[in-house]
Amino acid sequence: MQRVHVENLTKYFGSTLVLDAVDLQVEEHEVVCLIGASGSGKSTLLRCITKLVPFDHGTIRLDGVSIHDEQFGKNELHKRVGIVFQAYNLFPHINVLNNITLAPRKVHGISRGESEERAHQLLALFGMSEYADSYPERLSGGQQQRVAIVRALATQPDVLLLDEVTAALDPELIGGVLRIIKDLKNDGMTMIIVTHEMGFARDVADRVCFLEDGRILEEDSPEKLFSRPEHPRTKQFLQRIIEAGRL
Amino acid sequence: MSSERAAPAPPARQTLSFRERYLPSFISVLSVVVVFGAAWRVITAAEYWPQIRAQFFSLEAIVAAFPRVLRGFLVNMSVWAIALVVIALWALVLAVFRSLSGPWFAPLRVFTVVYIDLFRGLPSLLLVLLFGFGIPALQIPGLPKSSLFWGAVAMVMSYSAYAAEVYRSGMEAVHDGQRAAAKALGLSQGQTLRYAIVPQAVRNVLPALLNLAVALQKDVALLSVIGVRDAVREAQIYTARTFNYSSLIAAAFLFLLATIPMARLTDYVARRDQERRLQRTL
Numbered sequence: 001m002q003r004v005h006v007e008n009l010t011k012y013f014g015s016t017l018v019l020d021a022v023d024l025q026v027e028e029h030e031v032v033c034l035i036g037a038s039g040s041g042k043s044t045l046l047r048c049i050t051k052l053v054p055f056d057h058g059t060i061r062l063d064g065v066s067i068h069d070e071q072f073g074k075n076e077l078h079k080r081v082g083i084v085f086q087a088y089n090l091f092p093h094i095n096v097l098n099n100i101t102l103a104p105r106k107v108h109g110i111s112r113g114e115s116e117e118r119a120h121q122l123l124a125l126f127g128m129s130e131y132a133d134s135y136p137e138r139l140s141g142g143q144q145q146r147v148a149i150v151r152a153l154a155t156q157p158d159v160l161l162l163d164e165v166t167a168a169l170d171p172e173l174i175g176g177v178l179r180i181i182k183d184l185k186n187d188g189m190t191m192i193i194v195t196h197e198m199g200f201a202r203d204v205a206d207r208v209c210f211l212e213d214g215r216i217l218e219e220d221s222p223e224k225l226f227s228r229p230e231h232p233r234t235k236q237f238l239q240r241i242i243e244a245g246r247l
Numbered sequence: 248m249s250s251e252r253a254a255p256a257p258p259a260r261q262t263l264s265f266r267e268r269y270l271p272s273f274i275s276v277l278s279v280v281v282v283f284g285a286a287w288r289v290i291t292a293a294e295y296w297p298q299i300r301a302q303f304f305s306l307e308a309i310v311a312a313f314p315r316v317l318r319g320f321l322v323n324m325s326v327w328a329i330a331l332v333v334i335a336l337w338a339l340v341l342a343v344f345r346s347l348s349g350p351w352f353a354p355l356r357v358f359t360v361v362y363i364d365l366f367r368g369l370p371s372l373l374l375v376l377l378f379g380f381g382i383p384a385l386q387i388p389g390l391p392k393s394s395l396f397w398g399a400v401a402m403v404m405s406y407s408a409y410a411a412e413v414y415r416s417g418m419e420a421v422h423d424g425q426r427a428a429a430k431a432l433g434l435s436q437g438q439t440l441r442y443a444i445v446p447q448a449v450r451n452v453l454p455a456l457l458n459l460a461v462a463l464q465k466d467v468a469l470l471s472v473i474g475v476r477d478a479v480r481e482a483q484i485y486t487a488r489t490f491n492y493s494s495l496i497a498a499a500f501l502f503l504l505a506t507i508p509m510a511r512l513t514d515y516v517a518r519r520d521q522e523r524r525l526q527r528t529l
Contacts, residue, residue, distance in 0.1 A: 050431055078433030089428035093446045102442060103432035151432070 001028045001063070003159055003190045004049065008058035011044060011214075018044050019055065020214040026159070029188045033201040033222070036211035037237065042194040045211075046161045049192070050083045062159070075107050082152030086164040088144040090136040090151070096123070097132045100151045108155060115154070122150045126180055142173030149180060160184065162193045166200075178204075198241055202226050210234045305493040312485040312494035319481035320501045326399050326477075327467045331460055333403050338410030339449075343440060345411070346418055359411070366408035372469055374401040379473030398470040406463055413455045417448035454517035461509050465502060478502070 004026040011019040019041045026032050034042040047053045049060055051067060060067045067077055090099050097119055104115035123129050126146050136144050145165055152160060162181065166174045178200050184191065185204055195201050201208055202222040209219040210231070218231040229235045290296060344352075345359040366374070378401035379394040391397070421444050429439040471480035478498040485494035 047427075052427055052430055074435070075433040078431060083431045085424060085428065087422075087424050089422075089424040091425065091428070091443055091447075093450060094442075103434065106438055106442065107433040107435075155433075 002026070002061075003028045003030070003063060004192065005061040005064070006045070006049070006058070007061070009045070009048060009055055009060065010057035011041075011048060011053070011055040018214050019048070021058070022214070022216055024209065024216065026190060026192060028158075028190055030206045031185050031189075031191045031193065031204055033205035033208045034192065034194045034211055035196070035198065035201060035208060035237075040211040041214040042211050043163050046083060046163050046192060046194060049159075050081050050161060051077060052083075078103070079108055079155040080158045081161065082155065082157035082159070083161040083163065084145070084148050084152050084165050086167045088136070088141070088148040088168075090144055090148055092136050095133050095135050096128070096139075096147050099136065099147060100154050103151070104154050119150070119154060122153055123147075126150060140173060141169045142176050145169060145177050146180060149177075159190045159192070162191060162195070164194050164196065166195070166197055198226065198238075210237065212237070302492050303496050305491055308485075308489065308491045308493035309497045312482060313497055315481040315485065316478050316494055316497045317501065319476055320478035320498065322395075322475065322477045323467045323470075323502075324505065326395070326402070326470065327464050330399055330402050330406070330463065330467070334407045334410050334459075334463070335456070337403065338407040339414055339445070341407060341411035342414035342418060342448075343445070345415055346440070346444075347436070349436075363408045363411055366404045367412070369405070371402065371405045371466060372472065374405050375469045375473060377401070378404075379470070379475075394473045395470065395475045398473050398475055402463065402467065402469070406459060406466075410456060410459055413452050413459065414448060417452035417455075418444055420451050421447045450520075454513060454520050457509075457513040457516055461506055461513060464506050464509060468502075 002025055004024070006022055006024040009019050009022040009024075010017070022041070022045060024032070024045070034045065036042055044053065048055045049067070062072075062077070062080060065071055090096075091102070094102070097116060100119040100122070101112065101115040104110040104118070105112055120129065120132065123132055126149070128143065128146055128150065131139060131143060131147070136147065139147065145168075149160075149162075149165070165181075166177050169177065174197070178197070181191070181193070181200075182204055193201070193205070205222045207219060208222045208225045209216045210225065210229075210233075211217065212233050218225060218229060218234045220230075225234065226238065229238055293299075341359050341362065344355040345363075347355060375398050379398040382390065382397045383392045383394055386392075425443050425447070426439060429443045434442065468477060468479045471477050471483065474480070476484075478501055479495075482494035482498040486492055
């Protein structure tokens with residue numbers, strides 16, 4: 001079943017074209033990695049899917065229904081699509097538990113008891129139980145990012161969008177976050193992942209899309225795309241990554 | 248190599264000689280005493296000093312005026328405390344009005360911009376005169392006639408315009424990522440303000456707000472010009488009767504007693520805020 005269906009998606013920032021008629025289909029349980037240089041439109045694509053930014057042309061469907069359809073009402077989309085950001089964006093003035101339960105309680109009307117129980121379960125799953133009462137600034141970057149992932153999972157979304165979630169982390173903290181994402185894949189979570197970690201993309205992705213100038217130039221299985229890229233631009237990009245020692 | 252090797256011994260504690268230990272403090276104390284002592288000598292030896300002392304620092308006059316001045320000062324501090332609470336809340340409302348987006352909120356935004364321009368652009372003294380004398384003179388039934396009340400309202404108007412701008416800067420300083428996260432979680436505009444932006448903004452601007460509170464603590468004395476019997480007014484009444492200005496010194500002393508601790512508190516909160524910010528970037 002098609003979970004996410006992006007069709008002819010076009011987005012301008014002012015007069016700059018950032019997404020140029022993008023088509024992307026993501027099946028249920030599929031993990032798709034978006035790779036490409038900065039400014040190629042990867043993050044904007046994620047932000048369009050979760051309605052953080054408006055787009056100019058095209059349609060985005062979730063389980064066959066346009067995300068602008070009345071069926072999604074005000075909050076249903078945000079319940080079914082979770083997003084995690086590069087800079088974690090946890091709320092610094094409330095503790096970990098309240099960060100996680102804020103949306104379930106205030107947006108989706110779940111009782112405090114029920115939402116906290118689920119939060120504790122998720123924290124335990126990710127080895128973060130002892131930090132439930134901590135404030136985000138007391139945690140390391142890796143711990144904050146794990147909390148951010150738990151927060152996105154708190155509404156039991158069908159799709160998880162990850163926007164360069166390890167880019168702001170110290171190298172020794174990246175592993176812990178990537179392991180969680182692999183666990184989520186094994187649990188069957190549908191994910192669209194923007195990443196610069198090519199080794200990780202090769203490991204976790206069912207499909208890799210290479211973006212440049214707002215277009216998907218090439219998409220294929222990771223084995224094929226990383227070892228035998230067809231498009232000359234993909235070759236060039238991967239060559240630069242290899243030279244930088246990142247693949 | 249054994250992993251249990253002994254760490255090198257810590258450096259031996261320096262033993263300071265009596266001279267090295269106490270000489271610097273001794274020099275500090277001595278130089279302060281000499282400089283201020285000399286200044287005191289020069290001032291008190293001046294030809295007009297007895298006259299100055301009798302006019303400004305007459306203990307007798309201070310004691311005589313003190314009960315009334317103190318009672319007036321309590322009026323100052325009550326007005327200050329009540330106005331402070333009203334300003335803190337009303338200014339936050341104004342700041343939120345101004346931050347709302349969407350065409351339906353245009354009247355609120357325009358109201359706030361005009362309000363802030365108006366009340367921040369006018370001298371507080373003028374507002375106090377206008378409200379404190381002007382509104383009771385209208386004699387509109389149902390409106391309070393107390394000039395104390397309307398004077399306090401004028402102070403609230405004036406200071407809330409400043410405080411609203413302080414809040415606004417605090418709200419704008421909250422990182423965009425916070426709004427993005429709130430929106431992605433499905434929070435509405437109002438919920439985003441209430442649960443994410445405003446609490447952080449208030450924490451950001453607390454030192455600046457306390458600075459305004461210190462300023463207001465002194466400015467409540469403006470109410471003396473509309474006949475409110477506050478500390479300054481009481482002191483003036485005594486002065487007018489006796490031609491001795493010591494009562495004003497008594498009032499000054501009371502104001503310092505209130506403003507200096509308040510300023511220290513502001514410094515303390517600002518320092519803690521600074522430490523919190525540093526910690527976050529580490």
